[in-house]
Amino acid sequence: MAMKAVYKKLWEMAKPYYLKGRPMDIAHIEWMMKDALLVCKKEGIDESLLLPLVILHDVGYSAVPTGNPYNLDLRRAHMEAGAKIARLILENISYPKEKTDRIAHYVSVHDNWAFGETKIYLEDIVLGTLSDFDFVWMATKEGFSALMKIHGKSPAEMIEYLEKNDKLTTRPFRTETAKGLFENYLGERKKEYKPVTQIPPDIIKEVGFDFDWKEEKVWALDVPVEEMDIIELVWHIEIPFWHTSNGHYDLTPIQVLAEPEKYSEEYNRTMKADLSHPLDIMLNKGRWLLLDGLHRLVKARVLKQKTVKVRKIPREMIERIVP
Ligand SMILES: [Fe+2]
Ligand SMILES: [Fe+2]
Numbered sequence: 001m002a003m004k005a006v007y008k009k010l011w012e013m014a015k016p017y018y019l020k021g022r023p024m025d026i027a028h029i030e031w032m033m034k035d036a037l038l039v040c041k042k043e044g045i046d047e048s049l050l051l052p053l054v055i056l057h058d059v060g061y062s063a064v065p066t067g068n069p070y071n072l073d074l075r076r077a078h079m080e081a082g083a084k085i086a087r088l089i090l091e092n093i094s095y096p097k098e099k100t101d102r103i104a105h106y107v108s109v110h111d112n113w114a115f116g117e118t119k120i121y122l123e124d125i126v127l128g129t130l131s132d133f134d135f136v137w138m139a140t141k142e143g144f145s146a147l148m149k150i151h152g153k154s155p156a157e158m159i160e161y162l163e164k165n166d167k168l169t170t171r172p173f174r175t176e177t178a179k180g181l182f183e184n185y186l187g188e189r190k191k192e193y194k195p196v197t198q199i200p201p202d203i204i205k206e207v208g209f210d211f212d213w214k215e216e217k218v219w220a221l222d223v224p225v226e227e228m229d230i231i232e233l234v235w236h237i238e239i240p241f242w243h244t245s246n247g248h249y250d251l252t253p254i255q256v257l258a259e260p261e262k263y264s265e266e267y268n269r270t271m272k273a274d275l276s277h278p279l280d281i282m283l284n285k286g287r288w289l290l291l292d293g294l295h296r297l298v299k300a301r302v303l304k305q306k307t308v309k310v311r312k313i314p315r316e317m318i319e320r321i322v323p
Pocket of ligand 2 (some may be wrong): 058134
């Protein structure tokens with residue numbers, strides 16, 4: 001779909017601000033422009049309001065301190081600063097005064113839902129659609145992985161976060177088009193991140209070590225302790241490394257956390273784990289795999305720890321840990 005010169009011009013002028021803002025925002029806005037044009041055509045929304053709003057809505061992140069963009073003070077600040085910058089840019093290209101006022105106002109309230117406001121999105125289709133798009137973004141390929149990092153979520157947790165989000169009930173999608181886009185993107189993500197429970201136990205052969213080892217021999221090794229971002233290890237919680245009372249590699253830590261009552265044995269073991277001991281890990285097929293400490297890892301996850309203590313056991317030591 002061809003984009004009008006005026007929107008290209010606005011994007012050119014806005015880009016330098018985004019380069020100073022959140023690293024993900026260039027992709028955020030470029031994606032949004034494309035789908036916003038589509039929704040304007042299909043739903044008869046005034047593109048002379050929605051497109052500039054899309055292009056300018058997050059410029060304010062360039063003027064606020066960096067930090068977690070979900071922090072409420074930063075949210076308010078990025079809207080206030082953004083409204084001023086948006087007005088400056090629109091006046092610079094002599095955009096119609098009345099529209100400039102409206103767009104600057106939209107920018108100044110576009111994230112007010114984070115402060116409990118819902119009415120303005122239901123009453124105004126331009127603002128409502130922008131807000132829909134900010135949400136839909138999290139289901140796009142780029143948005144999904146960016147948000148996974150920001151929230152420290154695994155793919156399965158991220159999918160659940162989107163599917164059970166308050167937004168869907170408190171501020172339902174304003175248009176069928178936006179709703180359809182969301183469902184399509186979410187479907188793509190679900191296909192990419194197939195829940196591990198549907199994959200046969202071959203997964204263990206696929207991700208596990210191809211040797212046996214004795215934990216006692218691992219503990220006896222002299223390897224320094226270091227801190228590691230939990231993100232590097234969090235994939236373990238989706239793999240059925242545990243088992244039910246009669247099963248064999250048929251229980252994932254995620255299932256245990258979802259139903260602690262049902263799997264009380266593993267859950268209690270997890271919560272009793274002593275986090276002062278480091279996890280023992282070894283590089284295997286390009287990623288860090290636990291030799292020992294899955295209960296500790298899962299507990300650290302429950303406690304929302306960002307890092308864990310690890311000992312990186314070199315592969316040259318394999319012969320010293322086999323039975
Ligand atoms: Fe925003
Ligand atoms: Fe945004």
